[in-house]
Amino acid sequence: MVRKTKEEAEQTRKEIIHAARRVFHECGVSRSTLEKIAKAAGVTRGAVYWHFQDKAELFFAMREDVFAPMVERTDAYLLSERFDNPLDAIEASITEFFRVLEDSAVVREVFEIMISRCEYVGEFTSVEEEIGRPAYDFLAKIERVYRQAADKGMLRPGIDPMDAARDTWAFTSGLLHLLLSCQRGSDLSQKVSAMISVHMAMRRIPSA
Amino acid sequence: MVRKTKEEAEQTRKEIIHAARRVFHECGVSRSTLEKIAKAAGVTRGAVYWHFQDKAELFFAMREDVFAPMVERTDAYLLSERFDNPLDAIEASITEFFRVLEDSAVVREVFEIMISRCEYVGEFTSVEEEIGRPAYDFLAKIERVYRQAADKGMLRPGIDPMDAARDTWAFTSGLLHLLLSCQRGSDLSQKVSAMISVHMAMRRIPSA
DNA sequence: TTATTTACATACATTCATGAATGTTTATAA
DNA sequence: TTATAAACATTCATGAATGTATGTAAATAA
DSSP states (O other): OOOOOHHHHHHHHHHHHHHHHHHHHHHOTTTOOHHHHHHHHTSOHHHHHHHOSSHHHHHHHHHHHHHHHHHHHHHHHHTOSSOSSHHHHHHHHHHHHHHHHHHOHHHHHHHHHHHHSOOOSGGGHHHHHHHHHHHHHHHHHHHHHHHHHHHTTOBOTTOOHHHHHHHHHHHHHHHHHHHHHOTTHHHHTTTHHHHHHHHHHTTBOOOO | OOOOOHHHHHHHHHHHHHHHHHHHHHHOTTTOOHHHHHHHHTSOHHHHHHHOSSHHHHHHHHHHHHHHHHHHHHHHHHTOSSOSSHHHHHHHHHHHHHHHHHHOHHHHHHHHHHHHSOOOSGGGHHHHHHHHHHHHHHHHHHHHHHHHHHHTTOBOTTOOHHHHHHHHHHHHHHHHHHHHHOTTHHHHTTTHHHHHHHHHHTTBOOOO
């Protein structure tokens, strides 16, 4: 049974990507042989080599599926006009990010692979760049939104927008790493939402 | 030339560890063969196997050299009595951590290896634990210090010590990861000190 | 209908890393 | 002084992973 239809071929391609994610997550990228991945997908290495040039290309395909939609979703909140307080947009955006991370096992697996199951050397050095760039983009975006908040007089006086942005930037990055790198993060995940609220509250105008 | 004296043997042991660090940093842990490490140390694999059971043991030896002193140094500030404002102790402790990271290439290399050049699977899963535990210890410690600050009336009213601790915890973790995982962190490293000050300032009593 | 691809499976050659076994020299203890 | 063992170097056997080459059956274009 070979020579499937195009739709069937596309299906096996997706199954290979899914299998790769599972194997990467379990074994780490470098110990994930194409044989293991193929077996997990119910095909042979021949199929894998047909669809992907090598392990690196497979890795990037797996990553692509998850990363871009994530940026899109969080940006939708960040740049939304429906918040009259820009700080609410930032809070909603960050909350949404961690909500997806909590709800989607696929997303969580991919992030865990990229954070603690992949070595950023050789053909994977570019991965670091690909993580780093969205991170810096995020910094630039929230800095703009913090500035809007300041202009509207909704940022606590004495706080510089750029300073607030960098602090939130580090906070978000740290929260992500703490959540994923310690599996004891199970108890942390319950507190994520509250932590974000507390973090944002510190830069809001005191209520009384 | 074999059968060195004990001191000479101890020296080659250290050279193997140093070589391992360089090779781990350049190639990533899984692509670092014992042959490469041995050659970098100017010995053969025989010497490596004499001093260490396998790559994992060598890895842990390398890590040990750097990690424990780091915790000790930062704790010295955290638990010091010479600050009458506990918030100063926290700020000094975090500042010290990043100062060492900036000044010592060895420390930086080891942290970079552990953060982005090692896959936490198999015999290395315990590494995650070993990073996670100090992280949680740090959280517990700063929570106590924040509580002291609150008791002394030196924590900005409305901020819960535990909340402040968790926020600082995430901030510190994020700053570390951002510094090491993006090599564009070169421009970040200049701002570290200021970022810490800003972060702490947000939880101090407003000066006027 | 036939020829040609497509979408794989199978087989093979090669490289490479590991671990163990063994060899060798010299410090050191007795 | 000699026997022992420490501190390596060298050699070997083995397995595992990769990439490529080839085989093959069905889909599709002509």
